[in-house]
Amino acid sequence: xxxxxxxxxxxxxxxxxxxxxxxxxxxxxxxxxxxxxxxxxxxxxxxxxxxxxxxxxxxxxxxxxxxxxxxxxxxxxxxxxxxxxxxxxxxxxxxxxxxxxxxxxxxxxxxxxxxxxxxxxxxxxxxxxxxxxxxxxxxxxxxxxxxxxxxxxxxxxxxxxxxxxxxxxxxxxxxxxxxxxxxxxxxxxxxxxxxxxxxxxxxxxxxxxxxxxxxxxxxxxxxxxxxxxxxxxxxxxxxxxxxxxxxxxxxxxxxxxxxxxxxxxxxxxxxxxxxxxxxxxxxxxxxxxxxxxxxxxxxxxxxxxxxxxxxxxxxxxxxxxxxxxxxxxxxxxxxxxxxxxxxxxxxxxxxxxxxxxxxxxxxxxxxxxxxxxxxxxxxxxxxxxxxxxxxxxxxxxxxxxxxxxxxxxxxxxxxxxxxxxxxxxxxxxxxxxxxxxxxxxxxxxxxxxxxxxxxxxxxxxxxxxxxxxxxxxxxxxxxxxxxxxxxxxxxxxxxxxxxxxxxxxxxxxxxxxxxxxxxxxxxxxxxxxxxxxxxxxxxxxxxxxxxxxxxxxxxxxxxxxxxxxxxxxxxxxxxxxxxxxxxxxxxx
Amino acid sequence: xxxxxxxxxxxxxxxxxxxxxxxxxxxxxxxxxxxxxxxxxxxxxxxxxxxxxxxxxxxxxxxxxxxxxxxxxxxxxxxxxxxxxxxxxxxxxxxxxxxxxxxxxxxxxxxxxxxxxxxxxxxxxxxxxxxxxxxxxxxxxxxxxxxxxxxxxxxxxxxxxxx
Ligand SMILES: Cc1cc2nc3c(=O)[nH]c(=O)nc-3n(C[C@H](O)[C@H](O)[C@H](O)COP(=O)(O)OP(=O)(O)OC[C@H]3O[C@@H](n4cnc5c(N)ncnc54)[C@H](O)[C@@H]3O)c2cc1C
Ligand SMILES: Cc1ncc(C[n+]2csc(CCOP(=O)(O)OP(=O)(O)O)c2C)c(N)n1
Ligand SMILES: [Mg+2]
Numbered sequence: 213x214x215x216x217x218x219x220x221x222x223x224x225x226x227x228x229x230x231x232x233x234x235x236x237x238x239x240x241x242x243x244x245x246x247x248x249x250x251x252x253x254x255x256x257x258x259x260x261x262x263x264x265x266x267x268x269x270x271x272x273x274x275x276x277x278x279x280x281x282x283x284x285x286x287x288x289x290x291x292x293x294x295x296x297x298x299x300x301x302x303x304x305x306x307x308x309x310x311x312x313x314x315x316x317x318x319x320x321x322x323x324x325x326x327x328x329x330x331x332x333x334x335x336x337x338x339x340x341x342x343x344x345x346x347x348x349x350x351x352x353x354x355x356x357x358x359x360x361x362x363x364x365x366x367x368x369x370x371x372x373x374x375x376x377x378x379x380x381x382x383x384x385x386x387x388x389x390x391x392x393x394x395x396x397x398x399x400x401x402x403x404x405x406x407x408x409x410x411x412x413x414x415x416x417x418x419x420x421x422x423x424x425x426x427x428x429x430x431x432x433x434x435x436x437x438x439x440x441x442x443x444x445x446x447x448x449x450x451x452x453x454x455x456x457x458x459x460x461x462x463x464x465x466x467x468x469x470x471x472x473x474x475x476x477x478x479x480x481x482x483x484x485x486x487x488x489x490x491x492x493x494x495x496x497x498x499x500x501x502x503x504x505x506x507x508x509x510x511x512x513x514x515x516x517x518x519x520x521x522x523x524x525x526x527x528x529x530x531x532x533x534x535x536x537x538x539x540x541x542x543x544x545x546x547x548x549x550x551x552x553x554x555x556x557x558x559x560x561x562x563x564x565x566x567x568x569x570x571x572x573x574x575x576x577x578x579x580x581x582x583x584x585x586x587x588x589x590x591x592x593x594x595x596x597x598x599x600x601x602x603x604x605x606x607x608x609x610x611x612x613x614x615x616x617x618x619x620x621x622x623x624x625x626x627x628x629x630x631x632x633x634x635x636x637x638x639x640x641x642x643x644x645x646x647x648x649x650x651x652x653x654x655x656x657x658x659x660x661x662x663x664x665x666x667x668x669x670x671x672x673x674x675x676x677x678x679x680x681x682x683x684x685x686x687x688x689x690x691x692x693x694x695x696x697x698x699x700x701x702x703x704x705x706x707x708x709x710x711x712x713x714x715x716x717x718x719x720x721x722x723x724x725x726x727x728x729x730x731x732x733x734x735x736x737x738x739x740x741x742x743x744x745x746x747x748x749x750x751x752x753x754x755x756x757x758x759x760x761x762x763x764x765x766x767x768x769x770x771x772x773x774x775x776x777x778x779x780x781x782x783x784x785x786x787x788x789x790x791x792x793x794x795x796x797x798x799x800x
Numbered sequence: 801x802x803x804x805x806x807x808x809x810x811x812x813x814x815x816x817x818x819x820x821x822x823x824x825x826x827x828x829x830x831x832x833x834x835x836x837x838x839x840x841x842x843x844x845x846x847x848x849x850x851x852x853x854x855x856x857x858x859x860x861x862x863x864x865x866x867x868x869x870x871x872x873x874x875x876x877x878x879x880x881x882x883x884x885x886x887x888x889x890x891x892x893x894x895x896x897x898x899x900x901x902x903x904x905x906x907x908x909x910x911x912x913x914x915x916x917x918x919x920x921x922x923x924x925x926x927x928x929x930x931x932x933x934x935x936x937x938x939x940x941x942x943x944x945x946x947x948x949x950x951x952x953x954x955x956x957x958x959x960x961x962x963x
Pocket of ligand 2: 656661689
């Protein structure tokens with residue numbers, strides 16, 4: 213029996229086991245929306261802005277093992293989706309975005325609501341397709357899901373012209389896909405794995421640096437086993453948080469621009485580094501030449517060969533899936549029963565404990581002003597460390613990363629690579645739908661939340677009782693911090709004036725709001741918000757925090773990992789002098 | 801250093817723009833690019849001449865391989881290879897230049913493929929260097945127009961690029 217292209221789209225999504233489709237209708241996708249109306253296998257979530265549909269689908273992927281899906285119309289619907297697509301791309305998140313396109317005969321004629329979606333998204337997708345024949349829809353969607361989740365994951369766009377959704381064809385969903393030009397690696401090279409093990413066993417100061425690839429690759433258990441069995445110190449990138457338990461003593465905290473003193477010092481002074489699904493980002497190692505000025509051997513496990521030796525030349529590249537590669541390493545280690553030299557390791561740990569003893573995340577408590585760090589610490593306590601935390605972008609994001617100790621992967625959702633303000637609320641919504649029983653918090657700032665605040669309406673409609681923890685410093689705080697440090701306190705356009713009354717905003721959307729101005733109210737209000745009485749409600753917590761608080765430690769532009777700006781209590785520590793490294797133009 | 805990359809890719813709409821887009825997005829150089837279908841109509845073969853440090857060339861190769869439609873990439877510089885480019889050059893051929901142009905074309909093993917009272921159009925094939933040398937060898941003032949295909953390359957001997 214022949215069915216319409218639109219019905220084929222819907223059937224494909226059903227075959228893929230899609231639970232939620234995040235979308236927004238419009239002319240080019242009306243046929244698909246009609247087919248959605250006539251089915252009940254998956255639920256459509258009507259967002260209030262297409263960017264939010266894509267962030268929600270993205271967070272649905274991040275917080276589950278499934279692939280999030282979004283649907284947008286042509287033209288403005290498609291362009292609104294682009295920020296969301298680029299966000300997922302930078303963080304290697306699997307996702308399928310279906311966009312409507314004008315009818316094939318109209319393509320290229322500057323038709324109403326026409327944009328070259330395939331062209332616009334080409335640099336920020338793993339792959340994209342324009343489907344020109346109704347007979348190709350099923351194959352293409354099958355490929356899209358396969359490409360999105362295999363190898364190094366990423367977003368895939370399927371652009372479908374309206375006439376193609378109206379034409380009819382037989383529906384047949386392929387059982388498997390074979391793409392001759394796309395064969396992602398899985399198992400690592402045995403010889404390289406052997407070399408890696410030998411290096412680790414001979415190391416005097418070994419260190420493991422774990423990134424988003426271990427979260428995406430579901431390799432937290434393997435990472436933990438390796439760290440434990442070899443007695444290694446471990447650090448996670450911003451994207452890797454949760455891949456190794458944040459509350460474990462072998463965890464040194466996050467590293468990088470706002471990493472802990474001990475995590476960064478260990479990165480600089482280790483002699484053998486094993487990088488696991490991490491990509492030596494400029495926010496992590498800063499200047500490559502300075503990082504390598506301390507000699508070290510580097511092992512790098514990554515599924516994407518282009519991540520290896522991109523910024524830093526490595527000694528033992530292992531192309532493969534983290535889980536597979538780590539399992540093989542663990543098998544070999546188990547059989548041989550070998551361990552690194554205990555004496556060397558003890559010396560290394562002694563050094564690390566000395567660094568750790570400085571407590572670089574210490575902040576000055578206050579009884580007058582609410583310290584943002586304190587709010588995150590209390591949130592951690594009150595949620596038992598078990599909440600899924602979605603974050604926006606700014607200082608609050610860094611405090612969330614530093615003070616909420618994530619023990620499980622997929623618990624921490626944030627835009628690391630693109631740094632997209634406005635990610636938090638739609639992400640929290642997507643994560644709540646993927647995890648209906650979980651406690652979901654959105655840590656945000658008064659700047660970021662306003663970038664997608666309209667989603668309070670979507671949250672109402674679909675009963676996603678997320679808890680918004682706004683660290684409201686009345687500043688674009690991260691920008692203000694840079695202006696304080698590097699632009700002579702000229703706070704150009706970083707003050708958030710004319711803020712709305714967030715409590716009233718929340719109430720206007722049918723939610724609950726609290727404004728918290730006293731440190732002594734932080735804990736009781738958090739308890740109430742996360743307590744049983746408000747379990748089913750979205751709660752907006754507007755914490756008026758200390759406006760002048762800065763994120764420490766911090767590595768300035770062009771400085772090295774051992775040249776941090778440290779918090780006030782650590783200012784007398786002698787650090788390596790700054791030799792004016794090349795400026796990499798980091799941005800906030 | 802100059803490198804010649806040979807790329808086998810799916811003969812599909814959009815594949816070429818992905819390759820070109822990659823070079824501009826990542827600020828790699830394209831000195832020349834040629835592309836056409838192969839004996840297998842589902843595949844295109846592309847030759848890109850580029851330059852960069854070893855690290856950059858390694859990244860280019862890896863990034864190209866990452867494109868879904870790219871089947872295979874080889875760097876011809878890694879072994880013996882042959883490179884050919886064709887140039888059509890229209891020159892003024894009047895008075896004493898007429899004889900001189902014929903002579904130069906012969907020396908470079910070019911062929912005159914179109915003749916008018918005032919012009920010759922010469923077809924010349926060789927390495928890109930040779931075509932450059934020809935341009936250097938003749939009087940600039942007589943050149944009316946040049947068009948070059950960009951280099952194509954192939955491995956020497958039994959080495960083949962196939963899927
Ligand atoms: C305001 C702000 C401040 C920031 N400060 C910091 C900071 O202090 N510290 C910090 O770490 N980051 C920071 N970031 C984030 C930073 O920009 C990068 O996004 C982040 O460091 C990259 O993390 P990653 O190296 O884990 O790589 P990801 O982007 O997570 O990439 C994952 C890597 O793993 C690979 N991979 C994926 N799946 C697999 C698999 N199954 N098997 C093997 N490999 C796989 C991929 O190919 C890729 O190379 C900040 C961002 C913002 C917005
Ligand atoms: C869409 C977007 N625009 C601009 C920026 C640059 N930027 C990074 S952090 C920041 C300030 C964020 O302010 P707020 O949400 O209040 O968080 P705070 O830093 O105060 O905690 C800005 C403007 C960005 N990351 N994303
Ligand atoms: Mg703020």
